[in-house]
Amino acid sequence: MxxxxxxxxxxxxxxxxxxxxxxxxxxxxxxxxxxxxxxxxxxxxxxxxxxxxxxxxxxxxxxxxxxxxxxxxxxxxxxxxxxxxxxxxxxxxxxxxxxxxxxxxxxxxxxxxxxxxxxxxxxxxxxxxxxxxxxxxxxxxxxxxxVGAGVLASAIGQDKEYMKRVFSAFGLAVGPYLVIRPREWHSDAAGARARISGFADAYGWPLFVKPARAGSSIGITRVDGREGLEDAIAEAHRHDAKIIVEALVQGREIECGVLEFPDGPRASVPAEIPVPDAHAYYDFEAKYLDSTPGVVPAALTDSQTHEVRRLALKAFEAASCEGLVRADFFLTEDGQFVINEINTMPGFTPVSMYPQMWQASGIGYGDLVDRLLQAALRRSTGLR
The missing domain is CATH 3.40.50.20 (Rossmann fold)
Known part of the structure; x- marks a missing residue:
């Protein structure tokens, strides 16, 4: 050095x-x-x-x-x-x-x-x-x-519960979910298990059990029946004391990047994440070890492309983001976009979707890095 x-x-x-x-x-x-x-x-x-x-x-x-x-x-x-x-x-x-x-x-x-x-x-x-x-x-x-989001937006983007609460307040569609907080688990684990069972009865299997404040699909388990629930909860708790349980949203996985320009944020062309054959869902191994390729641009109609870009920008503004965001959606069979989450510092490796989406939008990796640095240099710290 x-x-x-x-x-x-x-x-x-x-x-x-x-x-x-x-x-x-x-x-x-x-x-x-x-x-x-x-x-x-x-x-x-x-x-x-x-x-x-x-x-x-x-x-x-x-x-x-x-x-x-x-x-x-x-x-x-x-x-x-x-x-x-x-x-x-x-x-x-x-x-x-x-x-x-x-x-x-x-x-x-x-x-x-x-x-x-x-x-x-x-x-x-x-x-x-x-x-x-x-x-x-x-x-x-x-x-x-x-570079990137300030304190509030970063906290919102990291906590899946409050992220969904913010999105719902701004009129974005989110999937069904249930949150088990640490105090509830320690004081009444049996009651928490009963709530999860009731959630499963209402929405069916599979469920996804996740750490509420983690990323890269680490600690997430797809649970296809009650017999796998305890191990899934234990795995999520290894990464976070608060867990979130989500119902399956049937649909195509669509992602869209947002990047801050001098005149405001813009959305990239969207991408689609096909479920890899060797994995039950787009997990950590599929993302980073097996380098499962996404489809860029996603095969969407013009109106669908326009809508997902609009919603990605809406999510960016809802969470008071800056710099960059990757917004992840499900496109359901009835044509509705349901937002899954945003990432305020999305994967930025050579195989990551955020740089690939901007590459397809005409901004190469080096230019992307430069634009993010210039956006940060234009801003001052303080209440953001």
Missing amino acids: TERSASPPSGSRRRPLVILLFGGRSSEHGVSVVTAGAVLRAIDRTKYDVLPVGITRDGRWVLTSDDPGRMVMVDRRQPTVEQLADTDRGNIVVSVDPTDRTVVRGERGAAPKVLGEADVVFPVLHGPYGEDGTVQGLLELSGIPY
Whole structure:
């Protein structure tokens, strides 16, 4: 990793310093590292300086290698920040003084070293402690602009229950669901099981049991009958104390990307996710390990394409999003679009659908990265 001087030569104009922030404490740590590698390959080094900062699985911020060739899956194994970091080089510290954007590396037995002055952070973090408003709140305190949604939108986008509540309030159709909160489970697990059974009686099997605040399909189980329910609940609880149970929505899976432009957000051409033959649904392995291809653009009528793009923009505005969003829908047999969820920092790996949809819309990966950074630089922190 080449360190950057905090002060450019007199009379020169320095390039904006981008802090590429990745890894994190969530179960999506490895996906985030792969995403960071793709961004490092694409970012224009004649236009930006980049400081790759990884968050280890135990939460430490460390300087890492900037070699994207080390940030790839090998034999279906995901890379980690720990593999990329020089642990002897100390932790990275970002000031919470909004008048001071210096990034410092603290070392044991040595004076702290200033690595540069941050102009923008690109947090390619997925899941809790990164995509849920926590890091966004820290960056607001620090006064450093960042790519993507603010604190509120990030929190809404991470919590499947409140996401659905917001969408319903704005008139978007959502599928039937049931939420089991931690207090209910601990005080009356039998009652919670009875509520799930009643939900199954009302909507039928299969059901999908999910962690309420996780992503990349991690911790999700399709349950085809009562005999599989306990294991599904236990698996969801491994990732989150709050779980959500959803009824099956019969329909085609349609996705649409939203990107912020200077004149406002625009929607991409939509894509379709066919259910892969080897998987019961579009799970983590289908997304990232088997690289199940989506269909871009989706085979929709002009009116359906117009409608899903309209709804994606409506979801973007409903949750007060900024920067980017991937909105996921089901197109039912009666022609209705039912929104499943949004992702405020969608998968950004080379096989991810968000970049593919914008590629089909005329914006390549490198241009997409640049537009996101420029949108962040145009905004200031504060109440967003």
